[in-house]
Amino acid sequence: MSSNNLSPEQLAARWEVTLDTLQRWRREKVGPRFFKVERRIRYRLEDVEAYESASLRSCGIGAAGAAA
Incomplete structure (x- = not known):
């Protein structure tokens, strides 16, 4: 399995x-x-990573981690 794929266990640990x-x-x-x-x-x-980025944007956090 590609290292670019995460198992549910890996994603649960990440989040x-x-x-x-x-x-x-x-x-x-x-x-x-x-x-x-x-x-x-x-x-x-x-x-x-795309989901994480979209979630940060919807919370008003920019790419640098500062409030937008």
């Missing part, structure tokens, strides 16, 4: 959330896009 939270977000169609390889869920790193 300090539980696996149950990620599962709920997938069910509610919240969070970054994901895909399945056989029965394994994966997140592309570029999708995770």
